[in-house]
Amino acid sequence: AQSVTxxxxxxxxxxxAPVELRCNYSSSVSVYLFWYVQYPNQGLQxxxxxxxxxxxxxxxxxxxxxxxxxQTSFHLRKPSVHISDTAExxxxxxxxxxxxxxxxxxxxxxxxx
Amino acid sequence: xxxxSQHPSWVICKSGTSVKIECRSLDFQxxxxxxxxxxxxxxxxxxxxxxxxxxxxxxxxVEKDKFLINHASLTLSTLTVTSAHPEDSSxxxxxxxxxxxxxxxxxxxxxxxxxxx
Numbered sequence: 001a002q003s004v005t006x007x008x009x010x011x012x013x014x015x016x017a018p019v020e021l022r023c024n025y026s027s028s029v030s031v032y033l034f035w036y037v038q039y040p041n042q043g044l045q046x047x048x049x050x051x052x053x054x055x056x057x058x059x060x061x062x063x064x065x066x067x068x069x070x071q072t073s074f075h076l077r078k079p080s081v082h083i084s085d086t087a088e089x090x091x092x093x094x095x096x097x098x099x100x101x102x103x104x105x106x107x108x109x110x111x112x113x
Numbered sequence: 114x115x116x117x118s119q120h121p122s123w124v125i126c127k128s129g130t131s132v133k134i135e136c137r138s139l140d141f142q143x144x145x146x147x148x149x150x151x152x153x154x155x156x157x158x159x160x161x162x163x164x165x166x167x168x169x170x171x172x173x174x175v176e177k178d179k180f181l182i183n184h185a186s187l188t189l190s191t192l193t194v195t196s197a198h199p200e201d202s203s204x205x206x207x208x209x210x211x212x213x214x215x216x217x218x219x220x221x222x223x224x225x226x227x228x229x230x
Contacts, residue, residue: 034218041226090156092219101208103157
């Protein structure tokens, strides 16, 4: 089975500052990795995903993430955040053999003006 | 991009009534759909996996007789909360799986907020 750990439950950051949201996973098999964003009272929107190839993945809204197999991490980064980035961010993993997603507990990003 | 819709977005009902929530993949066919439940400030909890034309697979602890799932077509899955009680009040989110680029991605609906009085 897989598991996902998002170490930071809340991350406050000033507007235009950089941010990194951490995600670590554990799995005995190869996995695909995803980051989703959830705005208040809405469903989840796919930010980016890693399936294969380049370990640096670029997503929407200026976000990017880097897959590090040795450290089993998939941290999400943005060089300069905006107020509109305030939301809940979820990291998820699915293994090659199945289609069940395992979600982290989420990180609440608050951008301070 | 892939779009998944849910209807209704909000529902308030009396205790003891049944509520049906629809999940549709609008621009792709989804062989597999998932139903999640999310409590305030928590992550998503997978309730069941629904495959078109077959019975849904429920996660441990989820009552299949209470949460009826019907996956009638490749673009529609429904979740019926039978005899709803206040503790069933929650945010229900569906997702539909699409295989792209050698990997499967889930696209999520906007969610349905259920309030049982």
